[in-house]
Amino acid sequence: MAEKTSDRFAVARAALSWIPHGVTIIGAADGPERSCATGTAMYVSLVPPMVAIAWHPGSRTCTLIQKTGAFSVSVLDASQQDIAERAGRSADGPDKFATLQVPLLEAPPDAGGAPGVAGSIAVLWCKVRDSRESGDHLLFTGEVVAYQVDPAKVDVLLRFRRRYAQIGHDTSPEAPEGYPI
């Protein structure tokens, strides 16, 4: 347990940062207003396929997700670390993709309209099925309504101990059956 301190993020820094995560970019758009931000995601249902993201209400991306009921999750490759570093801060202008020169991948038809990041390992387009307060964040659960995967890319960008990291090598063959993930 962290020492008692006036820093309200002390436990987040000392404990939550030890949960390893794949780094994603969460995208959202309302017409010409487009935003993207570095974030984390986890799956919370297999059938239907659903993912959850927790977003702080001060973020522009969060506001756009609330407005449109849609978001994208782009799973980053290690070569895209610079995008994660840039998108983890707020940026000026109506289109954060343009301001930060983040390569944009348009949403497929009927997928909610949130842009993804071109060149990612995978992009999931989600429609919000539930949102609720979760401490200082809003927890959005989204159903995956479209996706794109590049099977040639497996060099996932990770976040662990407040650092970016790369995934190591496989330690087993692909599971032939059983749990689908």
Ligand SMILES: Cc1cc2nc3c(=O)[nH]c(=O)nc-3n(C[C@H](O)[C@H](O)[C@H](O)COP(=O)(O)O)c2cc1C
């Ligand atoms: C590795 C990493 C992971 C992050 N994960 C989240 C997250 O899951 N939820 C969140 O609200 N902010 C997260 N952030 C912070 C946002 O990316 C940051 O607040 C960003 O400036 C929001 O941009 P916006 O205001 O343009 O939406 C993360 C930042 C980093 C560097």
